[in-house]
Amino acid sequence: MLVGCSGDRSILDPAGQAAREVAWLWWGMLAFSTVVLVVITALWLYAFRGGRRVARSSRDEQRIARRWIIGGGLLLPGLSIVLLLAFGVPVGQRMLPLPLPDGQQVERIEVTGHQWWWEVRYPDAEGGEVVTSNQLMMPVGEPVDFHVTGADVIHAFWIPRLGGKIDMIPGRTNVIRLEADASGVFGAQCAEFCGAQHTNMQLHVEAMPRDDFNAWLAERQAPPEQSDDHQAARDTFVEHCASCHRVAGVSDGQQGPDLSDIGDRVSLGAGRLAMEEGAIAHWLRHHQQLKPGNRMPSHDHLDAETLDALGAWLETLSP
Numbered sequence: 001m002l003v004g005c006s007g008d009r010s011i012l013d014p015a016g017q018a019a020r021e022v023a024w025l026w027w028g029m030l031a032f033s034t035v036v037l038v039v040i041t042a043l044w045l046y047a048f049r050g051g052r053r054v055a056r057s058s059r060d061e062q063r064i065a066r067r068w069i070i071g072g073g074l075l076l077p078g079l080s081i082v083l084l085l086a087f088g089v090p091v092g093q094r095m096l097p098l099p100l101p102d103g104q105q106v107e108r109i110e111v112t113g114h115q116w117w118w119e120v121r122y123p124d125a126e127g128g129e130v131v132t133s134n135q136l137m138m139p140v141g142e143p144v145d146f147h148v149t150g151a152d153v154i155h156a157f158w159i160p161r162l163g164g165k166i167d168m169i170p171g172r173t174n175v176i177r178l179e180a181d182a183s184g185v186f187g188a189q190c191a192e193f194c195g196a197q198h199t200n201m202q203l204h205v206e207a208m209p210r211d212d213f214n215a216w217l218a219e220r221q222a223p224p225e226q227s228d229d230h231q232a233a234r235d236t237f238v239e240h241c242a243s244c245h246r247v248a249g250v251s252d253g254q255q256g257p258d259l260s261d262i263g264d265r266v267s268l269g270a271g272r273l274a275m276e277e278g279a280i281a282h283w284l285r286h287h288q289q290l291k292p293g294n295r296m297p298s299h300d301h302l303d304a305e306t307l308d309a310l311g312a313w314l315e316t317l318s319p
């Protein structure tokens with residue numbers, strides 16, 4: 001149980017105001033329910049005590065029973081719920097995207113859940129929209145509005161150390177406002193069961209100072225550089241992969257993750273395997289074993305050299 005108290009995905013190790021309030025609420029609820037548990041257990045043991053029984057008339061018995069039903073069955077739960085709401089509602093309220101008093105603009109990041117990967121868009125980036133997948137960069141020390149939706153089924157957006165969570169519903173956009181106190185890497189996970197590979201739907205979240213964040217966005221304004229060495233792999237890609245994947249300057253597929261900066265990522269397959277030399281070729285050969293049922297068809301009809309060449313080219317794609 002103690003494993004849950006800290007680490008990458010622990011709500012008890014908050015790294016932002018919203019998460020801190022959620023954590024306090026959680027501790028408060030734990031304390032309150034512990035008191036209830038102790039009192040009920042004490043009463044229960046008391047009921048088993050030995051000794052003489054007091055003889056009472058049936059009217060008295062009824063009166064006592066009614067007292068317990070009204071007090072313990074109506075008043076106590078009623079009060080508890082009112083108390084919980086008094087603390088819980090304001091916590092939720094502060095995660096709403098309300099206008100800021102000083103009219104400050106809030107950074108907007110759009111996140112779409114797909115089976116089983118994350119599409120992340122920065123519509124307000126200077127110089128034009130930036131798109132990436134399975135990784136989310138955000139500025140630190142300022143509120144960020146996450147506009148979330150689902151592409152196929154219901155997913156949920158959850159960065160436990162920053163607060164949340166919120167459903168990603170097809171045909172609807174939900175907004176949650178979160179803020180990170182300090183730079184760092186946070187784990188995030190789809191939090192609504194969405195099919196076989198729900199577990200392997202993880203998101204790498206990185207909070208960084210505003211200047212670094214702007215630089216990160218600016219880097220992605222130009223398409224990745226291409227060298228002639230990889231012409232053959234690019235041709236294979238255009239033939240077999242371009243209908244699903246976008247690589248800026250090469251293709252515009254929308255069914256799978258944007259690969260324009262794939263060489264710059266920390267993981268593949270939404271956290272399924274770490275990015276290292278040869279990892280993309282490994283993914284291309286074995287992705288249906290690594291992540292069974294994922295929505296990318298296996299490419300067994302392409303020989304190993306072709307897949308390796310594709311992997312080697314994709315690894316060079318970095319802004």
Ligand code: HEC
Nearest residue numbers: 115116117133134240241244256257268269270294295296
């Ligand atoms: C029918 C659409 C489709 C085709 C065709 C397709 N892919 Fe994919 N690809 C996907 C989807 C969907 C995913 C996400 C799988 C997951 O993680 O659940 C994916 C994931 C990937 C990833 C990992 C991306 C990441 O962000 O971790 C790479 C790399 C990749 N594909 C390369 C290729 C290459 C190279 C080809 C051609 C040989 C190809 N794909 C053909 C749909 C497709």
Ligand SMILES: [Cu+2]
Nearest residue numbers: 190192194198
């Ligand atoms: Cu899910």
